[in-house]
Amino acid sequence: MSEGEIVASFVVPVHPHTVLAPEQNPGWSRLRAAMDEAANTIKELEADLLIIYSTTWPSIIGHQLQADPNPEWVMVDHDFHDLGSIHYSFNIDAQFAHAWNQANHERGLQSRCVNYKGFPIDVGSVVALTLLNPDNIIPAVIVSSNVYANRSETTVMAKACLDVVKSTGRKAVAITAMSLSNRMFTEFIEAGDDRIHSLKDDEWNRKILEFLSEGRLEDVGQLSRTIQQQIRVRKVVAFKPMWWLSAMNGNRNDLTGQVLAYEAIHGAGGAVVHLDPTPSGQGDKEYDEDDVEYFHGERGVLDTAETNENGEDIVEAMESKSSGPELWEPTKAEGSVNTESAPKPVGAYPHARRVGDMLFLSGVGPRQPGTNAIPGGPIHDKEGEPMDYDIKAQTHAVVENVRRIVEEAGASMEQIVDVTTFLVDMKRDFAGYNEVWAETLGLVGPTRTTLAIDALPTPIAVEMKVILHLGQ
Amino acid sequence: MGGGKIVAGCLAPHPPHLVYAENPPQNEPVAEGGWEQLRWGYERLRESLADIEYDAIVLLSPHWQTYVGTHFLGLPNFKSLSVDPVFPNLFRYHYDLSIDVDLAKAIHDEAQASGMPVKMMENPDFRVDYGTITTGHLFNPEWDKPLVVLSSNRSTAYYSVEVMQEMMIELGKATRRAIEASGKRVVVLASNSLSHRHFTTESELPEDMSKEHITSHAMHLWDMRMIKYMRDGEAQRILDEMPEFTEQAIAESDGGGLSWLLSTLDVPDYPAILHGYGTIIGTGNAIVEWPCHKHEEENS
Numbered sequence: 027m028s029e030g031e032i033v034a035s036f037v038v039p040v041h042p043h044t045v046l047a048p049e050q051n052p053g054w055s056r057l058r059a060a061m062d063e064a065a066n067t068i069k070e071l072e073a074d075l076l077i078i079y080s081t082t083w084p085s086i087i088g089h090q091l092q093a094d095p096n097p098e099w100v101m102v103d104h105d106f107h108d109l110g111s112i113h114y115s116f117n118i119d120a121q122f123a124h125a126w127n128q129a130n131h132e133r134g135l136q137s138r139c140v141n142y143k144g145f146p147i148d149v150g151s152v153v154a155l156t157l158l159n160p161d162n163i164i165p166a167v168i169v170s171s172n173v174y175a176n177r178s179e180t181t182v183m184a185k186a187c188l189d190v191v192k193s194t195g196r197k198a199v200a201i202t203a204m205s206l207s208n209r210m211f212t213e214f215i216e217a218g219d220d221r222i223h224s225l226k227d228d229e230w231n232r233k234i235l236e237f238l239s240e241g242r243l244e245d246v247g248q249l250s251r252t253i254q255q256q257i258r259v260r261k262v263v264a265f266k267p268m269w270w271l272s273a274m275n276g277n278r279n280d281l282t283g284q285v286l287a288y289e290a291i292h293g294a295g296g297a298v299v300h301l302d303p304t305p306s307g308q309g310d311k312e313y314d315e316d317d318v319e320y321f322h323g324e325r326g327v328l329d330t331a332e333t334n335e336n337g338e339d340i341v342e343a344m345e346s347k348s349s350g351p352e353l354w355e356p357t358k359a360e361g362s363v364n365t366e367s368a369p370k371p372v373g374a375y376p377h378a379r380r381v382g383d384m385l386f387l388s389g390v391g392p393r394q395p396g397t398n399a400i401p402g403g404p405i406h407d408k409e410g411e412p413m414d415y416d417i418k419a420q421t422h423a424v425v426e427n428v429r430r431i432v433e434e435a436g437a438s439m440e441q442i443v444d445v446t447t448f449l450v451d452m453k454r455d456f457a458g459y460n461e462v463w464a465e466t467l468g469l470v471g472p473t474r475t476t477l478a479i480d481a482l483p484t485p486i487a488v489e490m491k492v493i494l495h496l497g498q
Numbered sequence: 499m500g501g502g503k504i505v506a507g508c509l510a511p512h513p514p515h516l517v518y519a520e521n522p523p524q525n526e527p528v529a530e531g532g533w534e535q536l537r538w539g540y541e542r543l544r545e546s547l548a549d550i551e552y553d554a555i556v557l558l559s560p561h562w563q564t565y566v567g568t569h570f571l572g573l574p575n576f577k578s579l580s581v582d583p584v585f586p587n588l589f590r591y592h593y594d595l596s597i598d599v600d601l602a603k604a605i606h607d608e609a610q611a612s613g614m615p616v617k618m619m620e621n622p623d624f625r626v627d628y629g630t631i632t633t634g635h636l637f638n639p640e641w642d643k644p645l646v647v648l649s650s651n652r653s654t655a656y657y658s659v660e661v662m663q664e665m666m667i668e669l670g671k672a673t674r675r676a677i678e679a680s681g682k683r684v685v686v687l688a689s690n691s692l693s694h695r696h697f698t699t700e701s702e703l704p705e706d707m708s709k710e711h712i713t714s715h716a717m718h719l720w721d722m723r724m725i726k727y728m729r730d731g732e733a734q735r736i737l738d739e740m741p742e743f744t745e746q747a748i749a750e751s752d753g754g755g756l757s758w759l760l761s762t763l764d765v766p767d768y769p770a771i772l773h774g775y776g777t778i779i780g781t782g783n784a785i786v787e788w789p790c791h792k793h794e795e796e797n798s
Contacts, residue, residue, distance in 0.1 A: 084583075084584070085584055086584050087698060087699065087700045102624040102625065104562060104649070105565055105566050105569075107624055108620075108621065110621070136699055142587075144579040146583050148583070172698070212566060212653070213566065213615045259565075
């Protein structure tokens with residue numbers, strides 16, 4: 027399977043006018059035509075997944091991912107209910123949503139899938155999917171916009187999505203459902219009188235579109251805070267969609283951009299923009315902000331360590347990386363298999379070693395390559411005080427590390443024949459570990475032995491010793 | 499007509515957790531309990547008003563958010579399934595509510611005459627927001643009184659708390675005039691929390707009360723300050739400090755409900771009754787009654 031990629035990105039407006047009333051205003055009609063053109067482009071690209079980040083789906087408990095395979099209902103806008111109703115029946119890739127959710131957790135994020143009959147799909151997503159996927163052929167996934175999230179969380183969430191796009195070989199289109207300036211007229215206006223709310227909003231919108239037409243997406247992302255201050259009504263704490271879209275495109279400034287339309291919708295700035303990943307040959311970039319791979323949590327702003335089960339633990343994990351055992355470069359004796367995508371050993375040994383048609387892995391834990399962070403949190407702090415941790419997140423991370431090493435050896439998970447698992451707290455953790463096992467390695471079917479032990483070299487709760495039969 | 503009156507005004511918050519914890523037949527998820535302090539508070543509120551006759555409930559919910567004017571539910575009946583987009587795991591409620599369209603239109607017209615942008619919502623496919631459903635259920639689980647439901651205009655986001663408050667005070671005066679002219683006896687409800695900073699994580703068991711507390715001491719202090727003003731009959735001080743309270747406590751008063759309520763009650767200078775206070779995923783929630791009927795009897 028070839029590695030997946032983002033084959034195109036689009037910025038699209040959120041209000042229902044383009045679906046319900048394009049004929050009432052020439053500008054709305056031009057936006058509609060641009061949406062139709064975008065739909066044709068997506069079809070020509072033979073995309074097999076639409077990924078929507080919607081600014082009109084707010085969430086509080088992390089991010090939410092739509093995982094109902096076929097959500098059906100009728101959407102009526104809270105403001106523009108007199109324009110009519112939009113009946114929807116969408117094709118959602120629930121499997122991708124669950125994989126993205128898992129990838130989020132592995133990068134330290136809080137997120138969850140939602141699958142409930144009658145869940146109110148937001149207006150931005152309904153408009154985008156109705157017009158960009160009119161035949162409902164291409165499966166989609168929708169993610170919410172967390173009201174408290176800032177740049178790092180939003181960026182890492184995009185990278186988690188990319189992890190899944192790549193590993194599943196998808197040809198995906200990334201879409202942000204958003205306004206540019208979002209200040210609407212606060213009074214009712216005739217459709218024919220619509221215009222951008224103010225000259226200032228219009229000037230900023232045009233500057234954003236100038237950047238996007240030059241493919242300078244990361245520059246717009248780095249202007250997000252300024253844009254929020256200048257032309258955004260403060261419904262949320264930050265202007266996030268450009269952070270997400272930029273990260274989905276590798277934080278690049280050399281995309282090929284095209285503005286398909288820019289018009290007012292009740293005063294707000296609505297635009298349809300196509301961003302093609304083909305390098306434009308221009309657009310040097312100068313980062314003002316650090317890149318980020320892993321979400322460090324809220325750094326104890328709200329909760330104590332006792333009550334925050336997720337973010338706090340992760341921070342502790344990050345902080346503890348320098349106090350753990352020394353990390354070694356993997357050894358390279360004949361038949362050794364080593365990879366940068368697995369955590370470094372804590373001694374002189376390789377990640378794996380091939381002997382004949384057998385592959386033996388060294389003990390694999392949940393530590394993350396590069397950061398050494400422990401998904402689900404460490405089991406104790408630097409002083410050795412016990413901490414709460416998530417055994418399921420740790421087990422998922424172990425399986426993912428196993429997969430990376432196996433794939434580096436050119437083998438597949440289906441070739442695993444025997445696993446020995448070590449748990450530091452059998453009573454507490456067996457059920458959670460066993461649940462993840464059933465969802466992952468249990469589907470492959472190796473023999474298994476699970477042992478309780480006193481401790482492991484790093485503050486982790488689970489480690490696996492894995493053997494593969496590679497066959498002829 | 500004339501002769502209408504407000505018999506009570508209440509601060510009646512709408513966290514869906516309270517409905518979830520109660521396990522009514524209309525709600526799909528099932529809980530083991532939780533948030534009893536607040537649910538008992540709602541019980542006390544209902545008991546307090548049990549002997550008071552009234553014709554309709556007028557309610558402003560911050561989860562019907564409108565940016566273009568204030569809107570009113572404008573059809574006699576709404577029946578559907580309300581799924582909370584933020585806590586769908588807790589709230590999937592089958593509702594069937596009736597609207598006092600005449601009173602809604604009367605308030606609409608009175609506000610329009612005052613120069614406010616208003617609109618009747620007459621699309622039968624419209625789904626009523628979960629804030630309205632939650633407060634409606636907790637205040638009147640029998641659903642045997644018609645409602646008037648006002649949207650929350652988001653002028654705080656557009657302009658400032660001060661501008662929001664000016665608009666809501668005007669809307670409150672229009673509401674009061676329309677009620678008085680209607681000849682009806684009415685209860686008015688502002689459906690909002692006080693401090694409103696949520697936790698961003700949820701316990702594996704959402705009703706695990708060992709995890710529940712206010713998000714910060716500062717939020718607690720602000721909530722207690724506001725409750726003291728309510729209990730001391732100093733509504734004007736609440737309005738005076740609304741900008742600081744709303745911004746520093748990230749209060750849900752940003753939706754205008756509390757300002758509208760106090761204006762509708764003519765800025766009461768008599769003590770309110772605190773029926774309950776508690777936190778829900780870190781937010782501060784008070785159930786408070788201004789007993790207009792008693793105040794009138796005592797002063798007549």
